Amino acid sequence: MLWLADAPSLRALAARLDDVSGGLAPRVSAGLSPLFSTDQVSRYPELAHYAGRLRSLRQWCEATSADLRRRAAIAEQADAVALDPVEPPAVRSALIAAASGTGDAALSELRLLLAADGAGPGRDGKVAAFFAALPPDAALAVALAGAALVGPLGGVPYDLRYAANRLLIRQARAEAGALWLTDRVALYSRLLEPREVRTVRDGRVVSEKLPRQFLLFDPSGQGRVAEVFGDLDTATSVAVTVPGTGNNLGTYGDGPGANARALHDFAERFSGGRSATIAWMGCDLPQSLPQATWTSYAEAGGPMLRDFVTGLRLSADVRATLVGHSYGSTVTGHAVSAGLRPGSLVAVASPGWGVYSADDLHAPGTRMYALRHPHDAISVAPVLSAVSKAGLLGLLATPWAGHGQDPILLAGVTRLATGTDGDLVQLGLDIDAHGDYFTTSGPTTLSISNIARVILGKRPITFLEARASR
Numbered sequence: 001m002l003w004l005a006d007a008p009s010l011r012a013l014a015a016r017l018d019d020v021s022g023g024l025a026p027r028v029s030a031g032l033s034p035l036f037s038t039d040q041v042s043r044y045p046e047l048a049h050y051a052g053r054l055r056s057l058r059q060w061c062e063a064t065s066a067d068l069r070r071r072a073a074i075a076e077q078a079d080a081v082a083l084d085p086v087e088p089p090a091v092r093s094a095l096i097a098a099a100s101g102t103g104d105a106a107l108s109e110l111r112l113l114l115a116a117d118g119a120g121p122g123r124d125g126k127v128a129a130f131f132a133a134l135p136p137d138a139a140l141a142v143a144l145a146g147a148a149l150v151g152p153l154g155g156v157p158y159d160l161r162y163a164a165n166r167l168l169i170r171q172a173r174a175e176a177g178a179l180w181l182t183d184r185v186a187l188y189s190r191l192l193e194p195r196e197v198r199t200v201r202d203g204r205v206v207s208e209k210l211p212r213q214f215l216l217f218d219p220s221g222q223g224r225v226a227e228v229f230g231d232l233d234t235a236t237s238v239a240v241t242v243p244g245t246g247n248n249l250g251t252y253g254d255g256p257g258a259n260a261r262a263l264h265d266f267a268e269r270f271s272g273g274r275s276a277t278i279a280w281m282g283c284d285l286p287q288s289l290p291q292a293t294w295t296s297y298a299e300a301g302g303p304m305l306r307d308f309v310t311g312l313r314l315s316a317d318v319r320a321t322l323v324g325h326s327y328g329s330t331v332t333g334h335a336v337s338a339g340l341r342p343g344s345l346v347a348v349a350s351p352g353w354g355v356y357s358a359d360d361l362h363a364p365g366t367r368m369y370a371l372r373h374p375h376d377a378i379s380v381a382p383v384l385s386a387v388s389k390a391g392l393l394g395l396l397a398t399p400w401a402g403h404g405q406d407p408i409l410l411a412g413v414t415r416l417a418t419g420t421d422g423d424l425v426q427l428g429l430d431i432d433a434h435g436d437y438f439t440t441s442g443p444t445t446l447s448i449s450n451i452a453r454v455i456l457g458k459r460p461i462t463f464l465e466a467r468a469s470r
Helices: 007-023 040-045 047-081 091-099 103-117 121-132 138-146 158-178 181-191 256-271 294-309 327-337 377-389 447-456 463-468
Strands: 197-199 204-210 214-219 225-228 238-244 273-283 319-325 344-346 368-371 413-415
Touching: 007 047, 040 377, 047 091, 047 158, 091 138, 091 158, 103 121, 103 138, 158 214, 181 447, 225 256, 225 463, 238 256, 238 294, 238 327, 238 413, 238 447, 256 273, 256 447, 273 447, 294 319, 294 327, 319 327, 319 447, 327 344, 344 447, 368 447
Parallel strands: 238 273, 238 319, 319 344, 344 368, 368 413
Antiparallel strands: 197 204, 214 225, 225 273
16 A cells, blocks of 8 residues: 555656666667667676566556556545535545545456456446445545446446546646646636535525536547436436437537426426436447438447446436437437337437337337427438348448438337427428527427436327417
């Protein structure tokens, strides 16, 4: 166990080990060993006897130096957290413990557990039991010491995943700052901004700022994130939203995150605080319209979404709903095809669930809904998919493009009203309409209100009912 817990001391020790490793480095690359030249070994054969041991020593120096730097990064965040008014005090104590090596043995046990079992409900249950057996402070120290492992891991208690992912965001911000990547620093800082939450206390509505709740954070590539709005531990209705084409970590805050927050606010209003909404952007998404015709993103993302939701280990009495917007609906369709069984499936402005019949999803117990503005440009996507399937596009017809039938046309799917249901023409090219489903004012507010009703198991207003009332 290490008793050092301050970043300067840890970095100084790492630098000393680097010096030792450098002194053991090979001087002649063509040598019989990585440490001694051919001439040296020929003159002093006994050197070969030590080559293996010195090689192991050098590897130990390099591995230990890397681990010390990891601990130093954790220790630095302990100082930063001390200045954060919304971060629980226990987090700083756990960061110091993690930096000093407390919990290393338990973290090793967790790694062995994960190595012995593949992803799935069985492993998630074992992970949950592992953390339940640890004292709360030790569990938090383990989560922060292995943040990259624990942050996205199914079966881990939600509060531990939240703390681990906030640490990952802080570390990403520190690394971006060291490289003078000011745009990234600003992006990560926005992700750490506390949420203002209104609660009822003693009959009064009070507002308080709380730390963000992330179940996933990965800044590499397009970036991946999953954020929770509401109390996932006490919610009786949980929705998972999946965004569409063009979204990445840079667009999350004003796009998928804002939409999920708006939907959550509606659901909270109807449920009295018993709902939670998760904005999930845990897979790569198409970044252009041509890419949006490919099935590969959804085929890869569907199983990832399935594993994410399964890893939440929601109790059987929790009403779970998948809400996919645009290409995100295609991802949700592939998640259901891969075995996920939500209580409800909602397609918002969908190019298709990847099927031409709702029965092909093999989810008879899932209630299915779809909504689309009549003039939304996405209305042409299923038409092109059908034409491609029929082989009428010539060389453009490929097996990896197109997403099936428009869900609003599938038998067994309830089409919901959107507030624009009086339009007679059901095919259009309005680009702006494609993003107009999560607005909180104007006639199209009916869209988000209807989605919220589905999430809570309340009766929504259907498209046919809205048309008949006009």
